[in-house]
Amino acid sequence: MKTIGIYPGSFNPFHIGHLNIVEKAERVFGKGNVLIAIGDNPEKSNRGDSEKRALEISEKTGRSVEVYDIFLHELIERKESEGYKVVLVRGLRNGNDLDYEDNQLKFIEDFKEDELNVVFFRCDEEFSHVSSSAIRNLESFRKGSSKRYLVWKK
Numbered sequence: 001m002k003t004i005g006i007y008p009g010s011f012n013p014f015h016i017g018h019l020n021i022v023e024k025a026e027r028v029f030g031k032g033n034v035l036i037a038i039g040d041n042p043e044k045s046n047r048g049d050s051e052k053r054a055l056e057i058s059e060k061t062g063r064s065v066e067v068y069d070i071f072l073h074e075l076i077e078r079k080e081s082e083g084y085k086v087v088l089v090r091g092l093r094n095g096n097d098l099d100y101e102d103n104q105l106k107f108i109e110d111f112k113e114d115e116l117n118v119v120f121f122r123c124d125e126e127f128s129h130v131s132s133s134a135i136r137n138l139e140s141f142r143k144g145s146s147k148r149y150l151v152w153k154k
Contacts, residue, residue, distance in 0.1 A: 001083060001084065001085045002033070002083070002084055002085070003029060003033065003084070003085040003086075003087060004029065004033050004034070004035055004079065004084045004085070004086060004087070005025045005028070005029040005033060005034040005035070005086075005087050005088075005089040005119070006034075006035050006037050006075065006076060006079065006086055006087070006088055006089060007021065007022060007025060007034055007035065007036050007037065007089040007090075007091070008037040008038075008039055008068075008072055008075070008088070009036075009037075009038070009039070010038065010039060010040075010050075010132070011036065011038055011053060011057065011132065012049070012053060012132050012136070013053075013132055013135055013136075013146075013150060014036075014053070014056075014057045014061075014150075014151055015130055015131075015132060015135055015149045015150055015151060016127055016130060016149055016150070016151055017091065017093065017123050017127035017128075017130040017131070017149075018091070018151070019061065019151050020091075020123045020124055020127050021089065021091035021121050021123060022034055022036065022061070022063060024121040025089045025119075025121060028119070029087070032064070034063065034064070034089065035064050035065070035066055035079075036054075036057060036058075036061075036063055036064065036065045036066070037065075037066050037067075037068055037072075037075060038050045038053060038054050038057075038065060038066070038067045038068070039067075039068055039069075039072065040067070040068075040069045050067045051067055054066065054067045060151060060152045061151065071111060072088075072108055073108050073111045073112040073116075076088065076108075076112065076116070077112065077113070077114075080114070085117070086117065087117040087118065087119055088105075088108075088116060088117065088118045088119070089119055089121065090118060090119070090120050090121070091120075091121055091122075091123055092120050092121070092122045092123065093122075093123055093127070093128045093129070093130075093131070094128060098120070101120070105118060130149050135149055135150070
């Protein structure tokens with residue numbers, strides 16, 4: 001049974017902190033065994049943008065990217081039914097992220113029938129302040145001001 005890591009998020013935009021977590025996960029699971037999973041989060045993205053974002057991330061990083069519009073536990077169970085052992089990959093910048101992730105995991109565990117495997121990767125210190133929300137906020141003040149935080153420059 002092949003083990004894969006699923007790294008879910010809205011990735012809007014995909015930034016250097018996200019890539020840092022993907023690279024750390026690849027050191028554990030192996031290159032090609034980490035799936036970047038873009039969820040359509042109604043609070044964070046417009047439906048339809050996810051497919052475009054997935055294609056861009058895949059093309060620019062050479063990684064596997066999949067869009068899902070179901071609950072995360074359902075995506076995990078789907079991959080398990082395809083014969084994979086799935087480990088959920090979560091990235092942390094700080095203790096606030098850990099509190100948030102812990103709460104979210106409780107919901108996933110409430111719905112998921114089988115045991116949930118989870119690993120947390122702490123981003124490198126140099127990326128601990130970078131978030132998609134902060135990048136969108138910078139862009140709202142001055143277009144192009146967030147380029148240093150993006151994986152590829154637009």
